[in-house]
Amino acid sequence: MTAQSTGREDAPGGAVAVELRDGYLDLAHETGRSAFHYMWLRDNCGCHECRISQSGERALFTADIPDHIAPTSATVAETDARGPLLSLAWNDGHETRYSIRWLVAHDYSAGTRAQSGHLPILWDATLAAVPTFEHADVVGTVEGQLAYLDAIRDYGVAVVSGTPSVEREVERFAETVGHVRETAFERVHNVRHDPLGYNVAHTPLELKPHTDLPSYSWPPSIQLLHFLVNEATGGESTVTDGWAVVEDLRREDPAAFEVLARVPVSFQLFSQDEDTYATAPIIQLDPDGRVRTFRYSNQLAQPLDAAFDDVEAFYHAYRKLGRAIDSDRYKVVFKTSSGDLLTVHSHRVMHGRLAFDPASGGRHLQDVYMEYDDLMARRRVLLGHHIPEPADGGDA
Numbered sequence: 001m002t003a004q005s006t007g008r009e010d011a012p013g014g015a016v017a018v019e020l021r022d023g024y025l026d027l028a029h030e031t032g033r034s035a036f037h038y039m040w041l042r043d044n045c046g047c048h049e050c051r052i053s054q055s056g057e058r059a060l061f062t063a064d065i066p067d068h069i070a071p072t073s074a075t076v077a078e079t080d081a082r083g084p085l086l087s088l089a090w091n092d093g094h095e096t097r098y099s100i101r102w103l104v105a106h107d108y109s110a111g112t113r114a115q116s117g118h119l120p121i122l123w124d125a126t127l128a129a130v131p132t133f134e135h136a137d138v139v140g141t142v143e144g145q146l147a148y149l150d151a152i153r154d155y156g157v158a159v160v161s162g163t164p165s166v167e168r169e170v171e172r173f174a175e176t177v178g179h180v181r182e183t184a185f186e187r188v189h190n191v192r193h194d195p196l197g198y199n200v201a202h203t204p205l206e207l208k209p210h211t212d213l214p215s216y217s218w219p220p221s222i223q224l225l226h227f228l229v230n231e232a233t234g235g236e237s238t239v240t241d242g243w244a245v246v247e248d249l250r251r252e253d254p255a256a257f258e259v260l261a262r263v264p265v266s267f268q269l270f271s272q273d274e275d276t277y278a279t280a281p282i283i284q285l286d287p288d289g290r291v292r293t294f295r296y297s298n299q300l301a302q303p304l305d306a307a308f309d310d311v312e313a314f315y316h317a318y319r320k321l322g323r324a325i326d327s328d329r330y331k332v333v334f335k336t337s338s339g340d341l342l343t344v345h346s347h348r349v350m351h352g353r354l355a356f357d358p359a360s361g362g363r364h365l366q367d368v369y370m371e372y373d374d375l376m377a378r379r380r381v382l383l384g385h386h387i388p389e390p391a392d393g394g395d396a
C-alpha cells in the first residue's frame with residue numbers, strides 16, 4: 001500500500017466519487033466506473049510544468065517519476081464550465097487537476113477499449129457499387145473531401161469521377177488530399193502496353209488481384225490509379241477486400257489463417273536500375289489480433305524459405321487463399337471510364353484487371369502512392385479533431 005486513502009470524495013450532487021486503492025484510483029461517475037493507475041495519472045499531468053503549453057508535448061520525463069508514486073489526497077470540486085475537477089496531491093510534492101470529462105474520455109478499462117476503435121466495413125462481390133464521388137466535390141468542398149476520406153476509412157476503396165484527363169493530374173490530386181509517397185520507381189508511373197516494361201502491368205495480360213510493392217517492409221498503404229484513357233476492349237478493373245477474405249479464412253480454416261500470419265514470404269520487384277526486396281508474413285496483426293496489414297502479390301513472391309515442417313501447411317493455406325481471391329465470391333469487377341481515379345487502401349484492398357486488347361483502343365493510366373496515415377490525418381484536421389483537450393479541461 002503506497003497511498004494514504006482519503007476515503008470517498010463525493011462531488012456536489014454526488015455524481016462523482018473517488019476511492020484511492022493500492023496502486024490505482026477508482027472513479028465512479030455519471031456513466032459508470034473507471035480505474036486509473038497512479039503511474040498513468042502522474043504521467044498524464046497536464047500542468048504547465050509537465051506539458052509544453054505551445055505544443056502540448058510532454059515535458060515530464062516519464063522515467064523520472066518515482067517508482068512508488070501515489071496521491072496523498074484526492075478532492076473533487078465542481079468549479080466551472082469544465083464540470084467536476086479531480087485534484088490529486090502527489091507524494092512527490094506535485095499537484096494535478098483533471099477534468100472528469102477528460103478522464104472518462106481516456107478510460108482504458110477492458111470494456112471501454114473493446115468498444116473503441118473504428119471497425120471497417122468488410123465487403124465481398126455483393127457490394128452494390130464502389131463508393132463514387134465527383135472530382136469537383138472532393139477537391140473543392142470540405143464535405144466532399146470528408147465523404148471521400150470516410151469511404152477510404154470504411155471500405156478501403158473509392159472512385160473519383162470527372163478527374164481531368166491531364167498528365168500528372170493524379171499527382172495534383174494526391175497533393176490536394178495528402179502527400180505522395182515516393183518509391184524506388186517513378187514518382188508517377190505510367191501503366192500502358194509497353195513491350196519493354198519492367199512489370200506484368202505493362203503487358204495486356206490479366207492482372208490477378210494483388211497489392212503493390214509488398215517488396216517493401218512497409219508497402220505504400222494508398223494507391224491512386226487515374227485512368228486518363230480507357231477505350232480498349234476488356235481491361236475491366238477488379239477490387240477485392242483482402243481483410244474480408246482473411247477474416248472468412250480465420251473463421252473457416254483457423255489453421256490456414258495462423259500459418260499465413262506467421263510464415264514469412266519474400267517479395268521482390270526490380271528493374272535495370274532499382275531493386276526492392278522484403279520478407280514478411282502475408283497477414284500482419286495488430287496487438288488486439290485484428291488484421292493490420294495484408295500483402296498479396298503472387299507474381300512477386302520469391303521461393304519460399306520457411307521451416308521444412310511449415311512448407312506443406314503454407315502451400316495448403318496459400319493456395320486456398322489464392323483460390324478465394326480469384327473466385328467470384330469476393331471480386332468486384334467494373335469498367336472505369338476515362339477520367340476515373342480509383343483509390344485503394346493498399347494494406348487491405350487488392351486491385352487487378354482483366355486482359356485487354358491493345359489494338360482495340362487506348363488504355364493509359366497513371367498512378368502514385370500515398371500513405372493512409374496522411375489521409376486520416378487530413379480527415380482529423382478537417383473535423384478539427386487533431387488538437388487534444390488538455391487533461392485539466394483547458395482554460396475555463
Ligand SMILES: [Fe+2]
Nearest residue numbers: 201211212351
Ligand atoms: Fe498494381
